[in-house]
Amino acid sequence: MEEVEFKKLHDPYLLQSKMTNPDHTLPRGVWVPGPVIVGAGPSGLAAAACLKNHGIPSVILEQANCIASLWQFKTYDRLRLHLPKQFCQLPLMPFPLDFPTYPTKEQFLAYLESYAQNFDLKPVFNATVVTAEFDGRCGFWRVKTEVTEYVSRWLIVATGENAVEVVPRLEGMNEFNGPILHTSSYKSGEGFEHKSVLVVGCGNSGMEVCLDLCNYNAFPSLVVRDTLHVLPQEMFGVSTFGLSMWLLKWLPVQIVDQLLLFVSRFMLGDTSRIGLNRPKLGPLDLKRISGKTPVLDVGTLAKIKTGDIKVYPEIKRLECNLVEFVDGRKEKFDAIILATGYRSNVPTWLKDVNLFSENDGFPMKKFPEGWKGEHGLYAVGFTKRGLLGTSFDALKVAEDIAGQWNSREKPKLLHGGKTNIDT
Numbered sequence: 001m002e003e004v005e006f007k008k009l010h011d012p013y014l015l016q017s018k019m020t021n022p023d024h025t026l027p028r029g030v031w032v033p034g035p036v037i038v039g040a041g042p043s044g045l046a047a048a049a050c051l052k053n054h055g056i057p058s059v060i061l062e063q064a065n066c067i068a069s070l071w072q073f074k075t076y077d078r079l080r081l082h083l084p085k086q087f088c089q090l091p092l093m094p095f096p097l098d099f100p101t102y103p104t105k106e107q108f109l110a111y112l113e114s115y116a117q118n119f120d121l122k123p124v125f126n127a128t129v130v131t132a133e134f135d136g137r138c139g140f141w142r143v144k145t146e147v148t149e150y151v152s153r154w155l156i157v158a159t160g161e162n163a164v165e166v167v168p169r170l171e172g173m174n175e176f177n178g179p180i181l182h183t184s185s186y187k188s189g190e191g192f193e194h195k196s197v198l199v200v201g202c203g204n205s206g207m208e209v210c211l212d213l214c215n216y217n218a219f220p221s222l223v224v225r226d227t228l229h230v231l232p233q234e235m236f237g238v239s240t241f242g243l244s245m246w247l248l249k250w251l252p253v254q255i256v257d258q259l260l261l262f263v264s265r266f267m268l269g270d271t272s273r274i275g276l277n278r279p280k281l282g283p284l285d286l287k288r289i290s291g292k293t294p295v296l297d298v299g300t301l302a303k304i305k306t307g308d309i310k311v312y313p314e315i316k317r318l319e320c321n322l323v324e325f326v327d328g329r330k331e332k333f334d335a336i337i338l339a340t341g342y343r344s345n346v347p348t349w350l351k352d353v354n355l356f357s358e359n360d361g362f363p364m365k366k367f368p369e370g371w372k373g374e375h376g377l378y379a380v381g382f383t384k385r386g387l388l389g390t391s392f393d394a395l396k397v398a399e400d401i402a403g404q405w406n407s408r409e410k411p412k413l414l415h416g417g418k419t420n421i422d423t
Ligand SMILES: Cc1cc2nc3c(=O)[nH]c(=O)nc-3n(C[C@H](O)[C@H](O)[C@H](O)COP(=O)(O)OP(=O)(O)OC[C@H]3O[C@@H](n4cnc5c(N)ncnc54)[C@H](O)[C@@H]3O)c2cc1C
Pocket: 038, 039, 040, 041, 042, 043, 044, 061, 062, 063, 064, 067, 068, 069, 070, 071, 075, 076, 079, 080, 081, 082, 083, 087, 088, 127, 128, 129, 130, 158, 159, 160, 161, 162, 163, 205, 345, 349, 380, 381, 382, 385, 386, 387, 388, 390
């Protein structure tokens, strides 16, 4: 062990003292020889595994008490990966061969558990990072949780694009009689049987929740405010996503978009006739420019066509048990489910002005440039490209740090066994 004020991260004394005596005076600085990773979702785990593959240890700090908290706690029961498994596996470990093309949430979680086990990843749980700041005097990142300060040369941000629920302010929200919940707390249609439920937002989650509600004999309606692209999940027996990736190797994005729209119209019909107007830009072009993901239909459109799911425009206001829409219609609803998405939480804790935007908490440079900042700061999983983007970032980040790790300077030791990072 180096002669520094060093406490092993998994030191039972340190952990125990946190649990039994929160006021116990902990060491001010925990020196981490490798990178500190914030977040133990798929991105944090992938980053740590890729680093380990280069022989670099890391410390993962996770606010929840388990890995992949988004998938464990904030997803509905019927969820499966939207994209085929080959586009969702993390680096260095494929999905088991017997997994279906679209693994269930439980299968994905089991895969993540065995991924963590395979690379011997042991995150520090219940460790919410409250601030992280580069200390220019010593050239290290100071990463603070409520009880401990971790000090490292590298900081990898892996807190995800879905850290905080977006809850719109709707006029009259407090007057509405029924429950209003975000999809992050929706598990299934159980409890909504024979109820009239308004689902606000028509991304993949909103569409799927409507379908789930139908399966539980509820009466769902969908608020569609903006234009959107809906594509079949598969075309000609292959995934639309896989087909698009293949076509993009040979054809420009606008041509691929025209092909996708042509086949979609043939398979799904004219979506504008059921209140779902398409944007002017094609689905892939729109994704490239704005990051807006097309919806992959898993059966919701058929239910809209049969009238089992009704479509409404934007909400104007809520009153008691009524919802008034901008077209003047007023309808009675028992519950409202907000499928209004998530946002990044990075600006709330990271003090940085060069990699992440303070406005949206995403890297300012677009994919594939957004993974690296200054002074050893990195981002994994902010590409708006799901788990495929996570894998790309994790491999890049680990390779970049490996270059520095091999030629790194040891922290200078001061007299008395203190490093220059202790204040
Ligand atoms: C319903 C749903 C379905 C999806 N389906 C797919 C799909 O099929 N395919 C696909 O590719 N993508 C899908 N996604 C996108 C999804 O974001 C990724 O699959 C994946 O979860 C991203 O991993 P991540 O590690 O970047 O973020 P997350 O999974 O959100 O993990 C981030 C972790 O960081 C922790 N954290 C946050 N802030 C702090 C802090 N301050 N201190 C410490 N820890 C912190 C969180 O607790 C969390 O555990 C889906 C998303 C949702 C919501």
